[in-house]
Amino acid sequence: MKRLWLGIGILLLLLALSLGMDVGSRKLQEPVTQTLSAAAEAALAEDWPRARDLAASAEAQWRKHWNLAAAVTDHNLLDRADAAFAQLPLYAGDRQSTAFAGVCMELKVYLEALADDHHLKWWNLL
Helix, strand or coil, X not given: CHHHHHHHXXXXXXXXXXXXXXXXXXXXXXXXHHHHXXXXXXXXXXCHHHHHHHHHHHXXXXXXXXXXXXXXXXXXXXXXXXXXXXXXXXXXXXXXXXHHHHHHHHHHHHHHHHHHHCCCXXXXXX
């Protein structure tokens, strides 16, 4: 009987952890994606100091939680995001506004996909 309750307890713990990852991953990625959108808008408006500052802020926010993301998610998206963050200073240096904004939006898609990977879906339970 003790093993039954232990098994139920472990399953409930796993459920709680997965729900926490769902909520937590969205809360961690949302500020970064909003900052990237603002950086793209600033670049398209040719406001390069603001665009650079916002991009640096987004990358700092991303790096702050990178280890947690690396522990629980697909590394393919992490590698793509890291590569895209590395492109931003190059486009900012050359003042290529459309390329800079495009990379910001690409990053936004990658980060939203990372958050979506942890979203609880009914077909994940099958």
